[in-house]
Amino acid sequence: MSWRRCVFRCERKSTLFALPKDDATKNEWLKFIYNTVPEQYNPNILLCAAHLAADCFLNLGEYKAGCAQRLFLKSKAIPTIKTLQGQSATSDPPLQGQGSQQLSTSSRSHDVGTQTDFIETMPAASPKTRSIGTQLSWGTVMERAVWSKVTSLDVGTEATPSFPVMPFSSAPMKAASFTPRKRACLELDEEKEETDISESIAEPHDSTNNPDKSVVTEESDLCQQTAYNVSKYIVFESCLRELFDTCPICKTKCNVHLRRMGTYVSYTQLCPKCSYYRKWESQPVIGSTPVGNLLVSAAIYFSGASYFKFEKICNSMQLRIIHYDAFRRHARNYLEPAIIHKWNVDQNNLFRTLQERKVAVAGDMRAVSPGHTAKFGSYTLMHLDSNTVLDMQLVQCNEAGGSSHMEKEGLKRCLDHLDSKGLAVEYIITGHHPQIQTFLREYNIVQFYDVWHFEKGLSKKLDKLSQKKGCEILKKWLPSIKYHIYWSALSSSSGPEKVAKYTSLLNHIQNVHIHENPVFPKCAHADKVTRDPQKWFQPGSMPLYKVEKIMNNKRVLEDVEKISHHHQTSSLEAFHTIILRFAPKNVVFPFIGMLCRMYLAAMHYNENGQQAVTTSAQAMYKMVFPKGEATARPLKTAPSYDYVTDLMKLVFEEVFADPAPFVEKLKQIPIPAPLSSQFETPSKEEVHWHQLTKLQ
Secondary structure (H helix, E strand, C coil): CCCCCCCCCCCCCCCECCCCHHHHHHHHHHHHHCCCCCCCCCCEEEEEEEHHHHHHCCCHHHHHHCCCCCCCCCCCCCCCCCEEEEECCCCCCEEEEECCCHHHHHCCCCCCCCCCCCCCCCCCCCCCCCCCCCCCCHHHHHHHCCCCCEEECEECCCCCCCCCCCEEECCCCCHHHHHHCCCCCCHHHHHHHHHHHHHHHHCCCCCCCCCCCCCCCCCCCCCCCCCCCCCCCCHHHHHHHHHCCEEECCEEEEEEEEECCCEEEEEEEEEECCCCCCCCCCCEEEEEEEEHHHHHHHHHHHCCCHHHHHHHHHHHHHCCCCCHHHHHHHHHHHHHHHHHHHHHHHHHHHHHHHCCCCCEEEEEECCCCCCCCCCCEEEEEEEECCCEEEEEEEEEHHHHHCHHHHHHHHHHHHHHHHHHHEEEEEEEEEEECHHHHHHHHCCCCCCEEEHHHHHHHHHHHHHHHHHHCCCHHHHHHHHHHHHHHHHHHCCCHHHHHHHHHHHHHHCCCCCCCCCCCCCEEEEECCEEEEEEEHCCCCCCHHHHHHHHHHHHHHHHHHHHHEEEEEECCCCCCCCHHHHHHHCCCCCCCCHHHHHHHHHHHHHHHHHHHEECCCCCCCEEEECHHHHHHCEEEECCCCCCCHHHHHHHHHHHHHCCCCCCHHHHHHHCCCCCHHHHHHHCCCHHHHHHHHHHHHHH
């Protein structure tokens, strides 16, 4: 006896259950099986569903309707049906197809709509027969169909080339005794990841299967799935036509009409002989909009992808998608209003958590296009303590009077927005732009400079000097000078201390480690005897004079005093790289399109910008080697995309139902006039005439 079969040797295809864990219930099961509770028994014995009454199951209705993949028992269900169709419990196994009629799990016919319990016991079909499933409802066929007797097998109805009548469902039927060809391991691995729920659960006949331990994560979601979050598949047109070419009643070739709109396709079938008629649609339609078309537009936009690249991919495989005009219409009416709404809601929630206290922020501008003729500039304020984007302002160059003034205008708008929401700024870390210095001084806001921006500007001058004749000794000191600038800023707590540590470098490179400044009288390193006297700068030499002229410049010393010792703007630089994924610099976007893509980048960063920590709450780092130097960088958490899920839900459940209030909020955003509006547009004839004149 195989323990994958019921202990009473019933049909293999019925759902099997192991002994329950509860001792009292287990004893009742053993009494049912052995008429007593034996001292020794096989703990792996199984009992099929045919021995339990219908009220013993939690989800019998869902299972029969095809909404559940397996049956689940109530906690204290006890088997009561011992004899099946007049056979004794100890008789030989029933013949194929002669199981119990108590439940659909062991009935003679099987609903082809379900995708489970297709067991290897199906006899091999002849080469001319195959199992087919269609994507039609039962009611559509029953309206006109006069059912004839259908030959049935253990696993359900067999369809022959003459197309006998059979129940229809939205799920295709699996081939029962079909051995697929051998494929590469990569293909098999990919298929495992995409397997459906019926293959991810242990076979009910397996002796290791325990219903109490089975966890079906998708079971409860089957009834909660909406039109936009169900699984989708690629279906070939030739496979679809097979379902409609022949009339299911009289087997006559039908007149089939196809209608396509983007990703949506519908088939209308009419039989010229018996006037059988049916209509099938590939996806739900809300109003006059197919859900799949809007879903494609939303997926492209919310993921920051390019429509034209996606179109190339689909055209390469002849996959039908929507046109660009439809994509822009969806973006204008539904997607962009949803992005603006979600950003405003998330930002207001963040502001509420930061009210009644001063915030430390970092600010920087990113030019959307390279060079000094940038059309757009986006200024970002980031909250340093939580590493989240507080505000973003997009400025077009004709609003600020030129590209060089966009940074000041963007910062002004950000600070005005924070002030309107009741947030006070404790200090701000920026680059040392002269316009920003003057503006913040007028606003009476404490300003610090980012050490990376300062070090970068100073290192460029020193690197240029090291390439001149006689100053080659400076090349050896450049890495140490860069490190010393960072150390001076991060190890100090006041401006004079930063200046004292910074200026001590000029003594250190001369092998002098005692300084006259009382704030920092001696180098912090241990005393060492040098082995190479040639590496030091000689007092009064020309290289030392030029280095001192650059490093002890009056403006440089003023900047050193204001270098930030709290935070840096490296997080802002990381956020700017995120923007490139959503809005590349080589792609031209309209003003609202650019603003929405930057908001998407901010949502992504705010959701995934946190540093990973250990179980003991210690920050984690990773080792990288930029330009050959080992550097420890914060290790970020694994990326998530919950904001995309929220946007999808917002679009399909709120915006699509009533887009008017969302569009109204979008229209309140002031859109600057295009740059071309500053110039007169000549006629084509004038331009053509001027070109001909130049050629002559």
